[in-house]
Amino acid sequence: MNETIAHWNSIVPRPVDVRPLSTGDSSVDGIQISEPITVSSDDGVLARDVAGMIAIALGESSVGVTDSATATVFVECENPEEPEDANAPQPESWQLECGVGSEQIEIRSTHRLGALRAAAALAQVLAVSSIEAYAPSLEQGGRRTIVLPRAVVSGDFAFSWRGGMLDCSRHMMSVGFIKRFIDLLALHRMNIFHWHLTDDQGWRLPSSAYPELERKAAWRDDNTTRYGHYGGIYSRDDIASVVEHATRRGVTVVPEIDIPGHVSAVLHAYPHFGCRGEELDVPVRHGIFEDVLCAGSNEVHTFLETVFDELCDLFPGPYIHLGGDECPSTRWSECPKCRARMDELGIHDPALLHGHLVESAVNAIRRRGRTPVGWDEVLEGGPPAGMLIMCWRDVAHARPAIESGYDVVICPTNRACYFDHKHRDDPDELGRLSVCTVEDTYGFDPGVLKSDGRNTGNGQGTVVGSQGNIWTEGIPCGKHAEYMAFPRMAALSEVLAGTARGAESLARDLERIRAHARRLRLLGVNAYDGPAI
Numbered sequence: 001m002n003e004t005i006a007h008w009n010s011i012v013p014r015p016v017d018v019r020p021l022s023t024g025d026s027s028v029d030g031i032q033i034s035e036p037i038t039v040s041s042d043d044g045v046l047a048r049d050v051a052g053m054i055a056i057a058l059g060e061s062s063v064g065v066t067d068s069a070t071a072t073v074f075v076e077c078e079n080p081e082e083p084e085d086a087n088a089p090q091p092e093s094w095q096l097e098c099g100v101g102s103e104q105i106e107i108r109s110t111h112r113l114g115a116l117r118a119a120a121a122l123a124q125v126l127a128v129s130s131i132e133a134y135a136p137s138l139e140q141g142g143r144r145t146i147v148l149p150r151a152v153v154s155g156d157f158a159f160s161w162r163g164g165m166l167d168c169s170r171h172m173m174s175v176g177f178i179k180r181f182i183d184l185l186a187l188h189r190m191n192i193f194h195w196h197l198t199d200d201q202g203w204r205l206p207s208s209a210y211p212e213l214e215r216k217a218a219w220r221d222d223n224t225t226r227y228g229h230y231g232g233i234y235s236r237d238d239i240a241s242v243v244e245h246a247t248r249r250g251v252t253v254v255p256e257i258d259i260p261g262h263v264s265a266v267l268h269a270y271p272h273f274g275c276r277g278e279e280l281d282v283p284v285r286h287g288i289f290e291d292v293l294c295a296g297s298n299e300v301h302t303f304l305e306t307v308f309d310e311l312c313d314l315f316p317g318p319y320i321h322l323g324g325d326e327c328p329s330t331r332w333s334e335c336p337k338c339r340a341r342m343d344e345l346g347i348h349d350p351a352l353l354h355g356h357l358v359e360s361a362v363n364a365i366r367r368r369g370r371t372p373v374g375w376d377e378v379l380e381g382g383p384p385a386g387m388l389i390m391c392w393r394d395v396a397h398a399r400p401a402i403e404s405g406y407d408v409v410i411c412p413t414n415r416a417c418y419f420d421h422k423h424r425d426d427p428d429e430l431g432r433l434s435v436c437t438v439e440d441t442y443g444f445d446p447g448v449l450k451s452d453g454r455n456t457g458n459g460q461g462t463v464v465g466s467q468g469n470i471w472t473e474g475i476p477c478g479k480h481a482e483y484m485a486f487p488r489m490a491a492l493s494e495v496l497a498g499t500a501r502g503a504e505s506l507a508r509d510l511e512r513i514r515a516h517a518r519r520l521r522l523l524g525v526n527a528y529d530g531p532a533i
């Protein structure tokens with residue numbers, strides 16, 4: 001009985017509940033599953049997508065769709081369609097019955113997303129068992145047979161925003177890797193892929209209105225390394241295929257154009273969008289740059305309205321991220337056009353021009369019926385109600401946002417959610433100087449600031465979730481990004497599902513993550529496997 005529970009609890013995040021059906025003593029009652037695994041559902045699209053989720057772990061050739069009554073997996077979903085309103089919340093709770101009254105697996109959910117989350121849970125447990133007795137077993141006539149213990153397993157999520165961010169400006173990740181990253185998020189039942197598409201070091205989006213972005217802002221000349229002339233954009237077809245892939249996995253793509261700072265690449269292509277009008281190189285070095293968008297230029301405001309409108313054309317999802325981080329006001333205080341704009345607006349602090357620029361992006365996003373998202377610096381400009389705030393600095397920055405009525409995503413840089421940091425404090429370890437261990441991520445509790453204000457009507461916002469951020473200044477390729485992401489992303493998925501059991505059970509949770517990291521490596525994921533997990 002306990003082995004059955006342990007078996008199903010080996011998946012990450014852990015299910016909310018496991019009810020074993022066997023009452024036997026030492027021998028665990030299980031069903032035998034042979035490959036190829038077949039999936040059946042009244043909704044053909046859902047059957048295809050459930051099979052696709054299982055294939056992340058087992059490979060395309062081991063999973064298929066069937067109409068047959070002998071299918072390995074039946075999917076019963078009350079509302080299998082995508083909701084017409086992308087903003088409508090879609091419950092993700094799920095239930096999986098393994099060997100209840102039959103030798104098959106039944107997935108039950110009220111909505112499509114729940115069925116996909118159950119499929120992800122099943123994919124993990126099929127991939128490799130944590131218990132030796134169930135290890136991918138029994139070669140029978142060349143077909144692999146897997147034994148799964150009988151149980152009713154159910155899952156749900158404490159937080160609705162469970163994400164991973166990938167910076168594709170500093171290093172441009174391949175479309176193939178981006179889809180794999182989305183697959184690995186989905187395998188951990190995460191639901192947000194935040195795609196950081198522009199920064200000082202490169203612009204990665206097509207634009208009909210501003211063709212110099214593709215011709216100039218997308219490229220940097222790096223003579224300090226082997227990279228040389230480096231860059232490019234994702235084509236419209238690339239973007240459409242990423243969005244379609246994510247949709248099949250039940251993952252929402254949140255694209256980001258970072259303004260009004262971090263725009264050196266834009267100012268290389270369109271120098272007159274800056275206060276000084278000087279053409280800048282697309283930089284090779286990293287950091288915070290003083291040349292930002294000129295707040296006093298009408299052309300800049302038109303640029304913002306246009307590129308965010310174009311972004312809404314490319315991405316159908318409910319959220320559009322406008323950046324807003326790390327934007328010095330030095331140039332604005334020196335610029336005659338910005339000074340004139342301050343007079344028009346009746347403001348005395350140049351820093352408030354930040355909010356004026358953000359407003360143009362917000363207007364474009366709102367016109368398209370989407371929710372704008374910004375890093376926590378946007379709070380200083382008094383953002384519009386309903387904007388989602390992403391707090392990357394200390395968690396303390398989230399509290400005033402919540403109290404002012406904003407919903408927040410908290411992903412603090414200090415030892416929790418920045419997965420470009422080292423896995424452990426070792427000069428030989430990959431990553432930036434800072435350290436974030438799996439234990440640090442487990443110790444992160446986004447719920448500490450969660451308010452029930454919405455229910456009590458006192459005007460407070462709430463914490464909707466968190467995400468792991470992969471900034472790629474020092475991460476040139478997908479394999480390296482995987483190493484940084486895992487298994488910390490898995491630990492974060494558990495925190496966000498609400499199934500991490502707290503300090504008293506940390507040792508047990510870490511042991512499960514160690515076993516899970518082995519599972520990931522068997523799936524070909526380049527997960528970190530050193531000490532400190």
Ligand SMILES: [Zn+2]
Nearest residue numbers: 275294335338
């Ligand atoms: Zn200016």
